[in-house]
Amino acid sequence: MTTANPPQTLVILDPTDERVPVRRELTQRPESISGTIALLDISKPRGDVFLDRLEALIAERLPGVETKRYMKPTVARPAPEEIKQSIRQEADFVIEALAD
Numbered sequence: 001m002t003t004a005n006p007p008q009t010l011v012i013l014d015p016t017d018e019r020v021p022v023r024r025e026l027t028q029r030p031e032s033i034s035g036t037i038a039l040l041d042i043s044k045p046r047g048d049v050f051l052d053r054l055e056a057l058i059a060e061r062l063p064g065v066e067t068k069r070y071m072k073p074t075v076a077r078p079a080p081e082e083i084k085q086s087i088r089q090e091a092d093f094v095i096e097a098l099a100d
Contacts, residue, residue: 033062038091040079041071047097054095 039055041047055067068090072079087094 033065035092036066036068038087038094039067039069040094040096042096043072043075051097
């Protein structure tokens, strides 16, 4: 006589803790880019290489547009509030560097 194994339950954990998905609307794209672009390095390897190249392309293709660099202390956590506040106050656009 054989005995059946008890059923197993698969548990999937979501590290974002969004029990109720957040609905976000897309922001309308601007017709032109002017002012300051924040370049946020999220502290992944080679993010600075990506941003260096991007900064050169912006300077070449968007004369008069300023760039300002920011860096998260660690990739493992969201940007600290003080960095987010600085970006809000000092920039018109944000580009976040994701690289490896």
